[in-house]
Amino acid sequence: MKKDRVFEKILIFITLISILLILCVNYYENYESHLEFSPSQLNITGEQESNEFTIFGEVIRHQEYGFDLLDEDNNMIKVESTARPEIGSEVEVMGAFFITNYFKGVKVVKINKLGYETIFLRSIIGLVVIVIIFWRYWKFDFRHLEFIRRKEK
Amino acid sequence: MPDWITHILVAWSICTLLGVKFRQFNSENTVLCMVGALIPDIVKISIPLLYFDIYSYYWLAALHTPAGSLVTASVLSLFFKDKRMALILFILGLSTHYMLDLLLLDMNSGVYFFYPFSWSLWQFGLISNFDINVTIASILLALIVYVLSFKLKKTGLIKSNKA
Numbered sequence: 001m002k003k004d005r006v007f008e009k010i011l012i013f014i015t016l017i018s019i020l021l022i023l024c025v026n027y028y029e030n031y032e033s034h035l036e037f038s039p040s041q042l043n044i045t046g047e048q049e050s051n052e053f054t055i056f057g058e059v060i061r062h063q064e065y066g067f068d069l070l071d072e073d074n075n076m077i078k079v080e081s082t083a084r085p086e087i088g089s090e091v092e093v094m095g096a097f098f099i100t101n102y103f104k105g106v107k108v109v110k111i112n113k114l115g116y117e118t119i120f121l122r123s124i125i126g127l128v129v130i131v132i133i134f135w136r137y138w139k140f141d142f143r144h145l146e147f148i149r150r151k152e153k
Numbered sequence: 154m155p156d157w158i159t160h161i162l163v164a165w166s167i168c169t170l171l172g173v174k175f176r177q178f179n180s181e182n183t184v185l186c187m188v189g190a191l192i193p194d195i196v197k198i199s200i201p202l203l204y205f206d207i208y209s210y211y212w213l214a215a216l217h218t219p220a221g222s223l224v225t226a227s228v229l230s231l232f233f234k235d236k237r238m239a240l241i242l243f244i245l246g247l248s249t250h251y252m253l254d255l256l257l258l259d260m261n262s263g264v265y266f267f268y269p270f271s272w273s274l275w276q277f278g279l280i281s282n283f284d285i286n287v288t289i290a291s292i293l294l295a296l297i298v299y300v301l302s303f304k305l306k307k308t309g310l311i312k313s314n315k316a
Contacts, residue, residue: 009231012231013228013231016224016227016228016231017228019224020215020216020221020224020225020228023215023218023220023221023224023268023269024212024213024214024215024216024221026215026269027211027214027215027218027221027268027269028211028212028214028215030272031211031214034265034272054260092260094260107260109258109259109260109281109282110281111281111282111283112281112283112284112285112286118285119156119282119283122156122157122158122159122285122288123156123157123158123197124157125157125158126156126157126158126159126160126161126191127157127191129158129161130157130161130184130187130188130191133184133187134184134188136184137180137181137184138181138184144234145232146231146232146233146234147232147233147234148234149181151181
């Protein structure tokens, strides 16, 4: 590879990485003020006990304040919410704890238990598959610092 | 996000269908498109980092926006001989990723589609983040596309450009 081409490549690389850094820093510094439910919104009244914003579990019964939820560690949590998910369904609730086992939910999404439990496994399988397929068709040329086809035309 | 199996199968199906018409969608290029479909989820590297008490999600979250993914794809394409083709295929792949993510209903309330110009969230809320039926549907779609392309090649209607 000619020297000027290497220099051009390095220059483009540094420029792109700089843009990426600017995007990341800007996101980090501003995302909180643009969240649909920011931590300040969740801290509605009283003292917030924890900053845990999402809980998972099974709806076991409806109550006046919302519903009771059995979480993954078999703890019963009272969820204050206007949502009425079916009894027995698995839900994800966004909100915050105010007193022990009393959760103020602001958003409730029904989830598929099997889907939830296997999403990481499915993603890891996907990653392994793509790595194997990629190396089947491409290899890295250390001399030119680039990927080349295993079967050049 | 739908799982990575779904993302890569949808990208593969689209490339295989495009391969009926365009010879550029050979096996090597299809793989690049599949890799492109996972580029926005580079942000998920923050999950294993949690085990080391490194909370990096919001530092990296810009990578899961079209602008961030586009720049990441551009960086990756620098490491290929045919940079332009690699970039086009990565862009096609990450387009399929956002197409699927737009269908979701999750706690994040969507994708900052026009970040850094706008912080509006975009999501159609049609499928659950953890819905395994989406994976099953993508496997079925890939099987149908595979059988269809196989039959088309067998009948000689299209040339086999797969290695």
